[in-house]
Amino acid sequence: MLLRHTTADVMERSALTINPAKTCQPIGALYAALGVHNCLPHSHGSQGCCAYHRSTLTRHYKEPVMAGSSSFTEGSAVFGGQANLLQAITNMFAMYNPDIIAVHTTCLSETIGDDLVQIISKAREEGKVPPGKHVIHANTPSYIGSHVTGFSNMVKGIVTYLAENSGRKRNQVNIIPGWVEPSDMREVRRLSRAMGVNCNIFPDTSDVMDAPQTGRHEFYPRGGAPIEEIRHSGDSRSTLALGPTASEAAALKLEEKCEVRSEVLELPIGLVATDRFINALRHRSGIRVPGFITDERGRLVDMIADMHQYFYRKRVALFGDPDQLVSLTEFLVTLDMRPVYIVTGTPGKRFETRIREALGDSVPEAQIRQGPQADMFLLHQMIKKEGVDLLIGNTYGKYIARDEDIPFVRFGFPILDRVGHSYFPTVAYMGAMRLAEKILSAVMDRQDRNAPEESFELTM
Amino acid sequence: MVLYPIADALHLVHGPLGCAAYTWDIRGALSSGPQLHRLSFSTDLREMDVIQGGEKKLAKALCQLIDLHHPKAAFVYSTCIVGVIGDDVEAVCRQVSALKGIPVLPVHSEGFKGTKRDGYRAACEALLQLVGTGSTEGISPVSVNILGDFNLAGEVWIIRDYFEKMGIEVVATITGDGRVDDIRRAHGAALNLVQCSGSMMHLAKQLQEKRGIPFKRVSYFGIEDMAQALYDTAGFFADKSPGIVGRTAALVSQELSTIMPQIAQYRRKLEGRKAAVYVGGAFKAFSLVRALRQLGMDTVMVGSQTGLREDYEELRELCDEGTIIVDDSNPLELSSFLQEKRVDLFIGGVKERPIAYKLGVGFCDHNHERKEPLAGFTGMLNFAREVYNTVASPVWRLTPRGAMRDRS
Ligand code: SF4
Numbered sequence: 001m002l003l004r005h006t007t008a009d010v011m012e013r014s015a016l017t018i019n020p021a022k023t024c025q026p027i028g029a030l031y032a033a034l035g036v037h038n039c040l041p042h043s044h045g046s047q048g049c050c051a052y053h054r055s056t057l058t059r060h061y062k063e064p065v066m067a068g069s070s071s072f073t074e075g076s077a078v079f080g081g082q083a084n085l086l087q088a089i090t091n092m093f094a095m096y097n098p099d100i101i102a103v104h105t106t107c108l109s110e111t112i113g114d115d116l117v118q119i120i121s122k123a124r125e126e127g128k129v130p131p132g133k134h135v136i137h138a139n140t141p142s143y144i145g146s147h148v149t150g151f152s153n154m155v156k157g158i159v160t161y162l163a164e165n166s167g168r169k170r171n172q173v174n175i176i177p178g179w180v181e182p183s184d185m186r187e188v189r190r191l192s193r194a195m196g197v198n199c200n201i202f203p204d205t206s207d208v209m210d211a212p213q214t215g216r217h218e219f220y221p222r223g224g225a226p227i228e229e230i231r232h233s234g235d236s237r238s239t240l241a242l243g244p245t246a247s248e249a250a251a252l253k254l255e256e257k258c259e260v261r262s263e264v265l266e267l268p269i270g271l272v273a274t275d276r277f278i279n280a281l282r283h284r285s286g287i288r289v290p291g292f293i294t295d296e297r298g299r300l301v302d303m304i305a306d307m308h309q310y311f312y313r314k315r316v317a318l319f320g321d322p323d324q325l326v327s328l329t330e331f332l333v334t335l336d337m338r339p340v341y342i343v344t345g346t347p348g349k350r351f352e353t354r355i356r357e358a359l360g361d362s363v364p365e366a367q368i369r370q371g372p373q374a375d376m377f378l379l380h381q382m383i384k385k386e387g388v389d390l391l392i393g394n395t396y397g398k399y400i401a402r403d404e405d406i407p408f409v410r411f412g413f414p415i416l417d418r419v420g421h422s423y424f425p426t427v428a429y430m431g432a433m434r435l436a437e438k439i440l441s442a443v444m445d446r447q448d449r450n451a452p453e454e455s456f457e458l459t460m
Numbered sequence: 461m462v463l464y465p466i467a468d469a470l471h472l473v474h475g476p477l478g479c480a481a482y483t484w485d486i487r488g489a490l491s492s493g494p495q496l497h498r499l500s501f502s503t504d505l506r507e508m509d510v511i512q513g514g515e516k517k518l519a520k521a522l523c524q525l526i527d528l529h530h531p532k533a534a535f536v537y538s539t540c541i542v543g544v545i546g547d548d549v550e551a552v553c554r555q556v557s558a559l560k561g562i563p564v565l566p567v568h569s570e571g572f573k574g575t576k577r578d579g580y581r582a583a584c585e586a587l588l589q590l591v592g593t594g595s596t597e598g599i600s601p602v603s604v605n606i607l608g609d610f611n612l613a614g615e616v617w618i619i620r621d622y623f624e625k626m627g628i629e630v631v632a633t634i635t636g637d638g639r640v641d642d643i644r645r646a647h648g649a650a651l652n653l654v655q656c657s658g659s660m661m662h663l664a665k666q667l668q669e670k671r672g673i674p675f676k677r678v679s680y681f682g683i684e685d686m687a688q689a690l691y692d693t694a695g696f697f698a699d700k701s702p703g704i705v706g707r708t709a710a711l712v713s714q715e716l717s718t719i720m721p722q723i724a725q726y727r728r729k730l731e732g733r734k735a736a737v738y739v740g741g742a743f744k745a746f747s748l749v750r751a752l753r754q755l756g757m758d759t760v761m762v763g764s765q766t767g768l769r770e771d772y773e774e775l776r777e778l779c780d781e782g783t784i785i786v787d788d789s790n791p792l793e794l795s796s797f798l799q800e801k802r803v804d805l806f807i808g809g810v811k812e813r814p815i816a817y818k819l820g821v822g823f824c825d826h827n828h829e830r831k832e833p834l835a836g837f838t839g840m841l842n843f844a845r846e847v848y849n850t851v852a853s854p855v856w857r858l859t860p861r862g863a864m865r866d867r868s
Contacts, residue, residue, distance in 0.1 A: 022477065023477075045540070048540075049540075051811075054811055055810050055811055058810055058811050058813070058814060059810060062813075062814055062817075063814050064791065064811070064815045064818065066791060072540075077540070095790070096792065106540075107475070107476050107539070107540060107541045108540040108541055108544065111510055111541045111544045111545060112544055141507070142476045142477070143477075143504075143506045143507055143509070143510060144506065144507055146477075211818070213820065213859055214818070214860065215818075215819065215820050215859050215860035215861050216799075216819065217799075217815050217818045217819055218818075219791075345477075372477065372504050372506070
C-alpha cells in the first residue's frame with residue numbers, strides 16, 4: 001500500500017501539494033516546438049530542467065527528443081542569462097543547423113527577469129542568426145499554470161513570430177490541434193482532407209514523435225509543420241482551435257495579428273464532440289459528409305449499443321488536463337457512465353462551467369476540482385470517501401488504482417509505463433471506439449478476475 | 461536526488477511544482493520497509509511566493525507533513541529559484557527541527573550550482589549532519605557502511621547478503637534502503653565501502669578526516685569487480701576476523717559455480733558482438749567494459765558525462781586500441797559513432813534508448829531505470845541475460861540494417 005498515508009478526511013493544506021497532477025510549463029513548450037519542422041527547442045535555464053523535460057517526453061513518446069539548454073551557472077543567476085543564450089544560439093546554428101530555434105524560459109530565467117525579446121533582437125543585430133533562419137520564444141514561468149499553459153504559450157509564440165498577413169487570402173483553414181498525440185494530429189488531418197478542407201495544421205508532431213524505424217537517427221524527422229506554411233496561416237480564411245486551454249490563445253493572436261477569424265471547439269474526443277468537429281469542417285468546405293465517415297460514426301454507435309449494458313451508470317473518476325477532461329466527460333455521459341470526480345491541476349477559467357455543460361443534468365453529484373491543491377492526494381481522498389468503478393488518467397493514477405483496487409484506463413499525459421498510446425488516435429470516431437474498447441476491457445477484466453468459480457462464464 | 465532512497469525520511473521539494481512532479485517515484489530505489497520516500501511533496505511556489513518569499517509556506521508545509529507522517533527526519537531540497545528569491549531555508553529548518561524534535565536538513569540542490577557532482581556534495585553535507593548523532597553501542601569491530609548504492613532493483617540487498625555471509629556487520633546502507641537511525645550511528649562502522657560513481661565520495665572522505673574511518677572504493681558490478689570488492693574487504697578485516705579470507709573465497713567460488721555455466725552459454729552467442737557504452741560516471745564505464753569483455757563482446761565506444769581527465773586515461777588503458785573514447789558527448793555525435801562502428805548493443809540512459817532503437821541497435825539501461833539488479837554475481841547473470849535478449853531480438857532483423865546483414 002504505497003499510498004497508505006492517504007486519509008479519507010479532506011484536510012486543509014494551503015501550503016502543500018502532494019503528488020501533483022500536473023507538471024511545469026516548459027515541457028509543454030518543448031512538445032509544441034517539436035511540432036515545427038526542423039525546429040530545435042531550447043530551454044533557457046539550468047541543465048537540470050532541460051534534462052527532466054527531455055526524459056519525461058522520451059518516456060511518454062518513446063522517441064528521441066532533442067533540445068538545447070542555456071546551462072545556467074551561479075554566475076548567470078546573478079548577472080542574467082543573456083551571455084549564455086547568445087552563445088547557445090551561435091553554437092546551435094553551427095552544430096545542429098536547425099531552421100528555427102524555439103526558446104522557452106524556466107523558473108530561473110523568469111525569476112531573474114531575462115528579457116527574451118531583447119536578447120533575441122540582440123542576437124539578430126550581432127549576426128548570430130543566419131539569414132533565413134528564425135529564433136522565437138515563449139515565456140513559460142513554471143510557477144504559473146502547468147504544462148498545458150506552456151504548450152499554449154509556445155503555440156502563441158509560433159504565431160506571434162511567424163504568421164504573416166500578405167493581403168492575399170488563401171483558400172485554406174488553420175487547425176490548431178491542441179496537446180494531443182501525434183496519431184491524433186494525423187487523424188485530424190485525415191478527416192479534414194476527407195471533408196474537403198485544405199488544412200494548415202500546426203503544431204504537428206506526427207512523423208516527429210511517432211517517426212518510423214528507418215535504420216537512421218534523423219535529428220530532424222520528416223514531420224512537423226513547415227515554417228512557410230505557418231507563415232501563410234495569416235492568409236487563411238479561418239482558424240479552428242481544438243481545445244480552448246491549449247489552442248485558444250494562438251487563435252486569438254492570429255485574429256488580432258492577421259485578422260483570421262477563429263472558432264474554438266472542444267477536442268474532438270467522443271461521439272458528440274466529433275460530430276461538432278465534422279460539422280465545423282462541413283461548414284467550411286460546403287461538401288456533404290462522405291459516406292465512409294458516416295460509416296465510421298455508424299460503427300461507433302453500433303459498438304456503443306453492443307456495450308451499453310455493461311456501462312450502465314458506472315461511477316468514474318478522471319484526472320488530467322482540462323481540454324481532455326471536458327471531452328472525455330461528455331463521452332462518458334454518452335456511454336451512460338457517471339463521471340463523479342473530475343480533477344485537474346491546470347488552472348484556467350471556465351473549466352468548471354465547461355465540465356458542467358458536458359455533464360448536462362446527468363450527474364448532479366459530480367465533484368469538480370481544479371488548481372494546485374487538486375492533486376492526486378486529494379483525488380485519492382475523494383475516492384476513499386466514496387468509491388468509483390473506474391479510474392481514467394495518466395500513469396500517476398496507477399498507485400491509487402492499485403491501493404483501491406479499481407480498474408484503470410491510461411489516458412492523457414504522461415503515460416510512462418505503457419507503449420502504444422502515441423500510435424493510436426483517441427480523437428474522432430475511430431478514436432472513440434478505441435477508448436470505449438479500453439474502458440470496457442478494463443471493467444470486464446476486473447469482473448473476470450473477481451468472479452467466483454460458479455459465476456465465471458464464457459460469455460458475458 | 462541521491463537522498464531519496466532514505467525510506468523513513470520525508471523528502472520535500474521547496475520550489476515550483478514541476479520539479480516535484482519529475483521526482484515522483486521515477487528511480488527504482490527499493491525499500492524493505494517504509495515507502496514514504498516514494499511520495500512527492502512540493503511547496504508549489506507560485507508567483508506571489510516568488511515576490512514575497514517562500515519561507516512561511518515552507519515552514520507550514522513542513523509542520524503539516526511531519527504531523528501527518530511522523531518521519532524520522534526531513535530533507536528539504538531547494539530548487540534553483542529558491543536561491544534567487546533568497547529564502548533562508550536553513551533558518552526555517554532549524555526552527556521546525558526545534559519545534560518538532562526531529563532533524564530537518566536543508567539540501568542545497570539548486571540546479572544551477574554547477575554539475576551533478578556538486579549536487580552529490582550537497583547531499584553528503586546533509587548526511588554529515590545526521591551521522592554521529594546516534595549511539596554506536598553494540599556495533600561489531602568487523603563492520604562496514606555501504607555507501608553510494610541506491611538499492612535500484614534491490615541491489616543493496618544482494619551486496620548486504622554477501623557481507624553478512626562473510627561475517628561482517630552492515631551498519632548503514634547509504635542511501636539505498638537507508639534508515640535514518642542507521643545513518644545516525646554509521647560512524648560506529650570500522651570501514652566505509654564506497655561504490656564507484658563517487659556520489660558518496662565526499663561523505664567517505666569527511667568521515668575519514670573527522671572520525672578516522674578508512675574507506676575503500678569498490679564496484680559491485682561484473683564478476684571481477686565484485687570479487688575484488690569482497691576480497692579487499694576481507695583483507696582489511698583479516699587480523700580482526702580470522703578465517704574471513706577463507707570464507708570469502710568459499711563464497712566467491714560457490715557463487716561462481718552457480719552462474720558460470722549459464723554465463724558461458726550467453727558468451728557463446730555474444731562472442732565478437734560490438735558494444736557502445738555511454739553512462740553517467742566513469743567508474744561505471746570501467747566496470748561495464750570489463751563485464752562486456754567477460755561476455756566476449758568488444759566495447760568499441762565508451763564515454764561518460766562526468767568523467768575526469770584521469771578517468772579517461774584509465775579508460776584508454778583498459779580498452780582496446782581503436783575504441784572511441786568520448787567525453788560529455790551530444791546525441792548527434794553519439795548516433796554517428798554508433799553507426800560508424802556498427803554496434804550491436806548500446807548501454808546508456810533513458811534519453812538514448814530511442815536513438816539506439818531508431819538505428820536498429822539493442823539497448824540496455826544501466827542508469828536509474830533498470831528493473832533487474834545488475835550488481836553482484838546474480839546481477840552479472842541478469843546482465844548477461846539482458847544483453848543477450850536485446851542483442852538477439854528478432855526485431856532487429858526487420859530493420860534495414862538487419863535485413864542487409866541477413867542478405868550478406
Ligand atoms: S519547475 Fe522550474 S525549476 Fe523545476 S523543472 Fe520546471 S522549469 Fe525547471
